[in-house]
Amino acid sequence: MNNTANSFTHIDTETNYPTMVDVSNKQMTKRTAIAQSIIVLGEEVIKHLNGNDIQTKKGPVFQTAIIAGTMAAKKTADLIPLCHPLALESVKIDIGINSQQEVVVECIAVITSKTGVEMEALTGASIAALTIYDMCKAFSHDIVIKETKLMQKTGGKSDYSGR
Structure with missing residues (x-):
């Protein structure tokens, strides 16, 4: 495979077919990725906030979203075809309310590892956000998952900070 700095990493430049990136020659380093999703619940839902969570008939929303996001991060390679299956060492999900409610x-x-965990962090944040939507939609469908983005990554060839 002949990838250059300006080509897509998941396309074999000789065959033009999709391929999993060959990480066999990469160095093992500690790699961390932080992703964030922002959900706008609206007043109809946010009024159900009690302490640090929203209680529904389905159970505690944020606690359930943390479990769902953790499970999703561990299953990223099953969801995104060219991701390497990874044995994650840690997945931590925090959920809170910002000043804009x-x-x-x-x-x-x-x-x-020899490969990064950006997709795992993004998948965890995304599925946690979708779980919040699912559990709160009985209160209102005026819920918007406003953005999901990579905030930071460390380890490997380069670091990134989008904060």
Whole structure:
């Protein structure tokens, strides 16, 4: 495979077919990725906030979203075809309310490996946000998952900070 700096990493430049990136020659390093999703629940839903969570007939929303996001991060390679299956060392999801009364989901994924964990962090944050939507839609469908983005990554060839 002949990838250059300006080509897509998941396309074999000789055959033009999709391929999993060959990480066999990369160094094992500690790699961390932080992703964030922001959900706008609206007043109809946010009024059900009691302490640090929203209680529904389905159970505690944020606690359930944390479990769902963690499970999703561990299953990323099953969901995204060219992702490497990874044995994550840590997945931590925090959920809180910001000053604009939006729900902020932060997912931190950590591994010592030859490949990064950005997709795992993004998947964890995304599925946690979708779980919040699912559990709150009985109160209102005026819920918007405003954004999901990579906030930071460390380890490997380069670091990134989008904060």
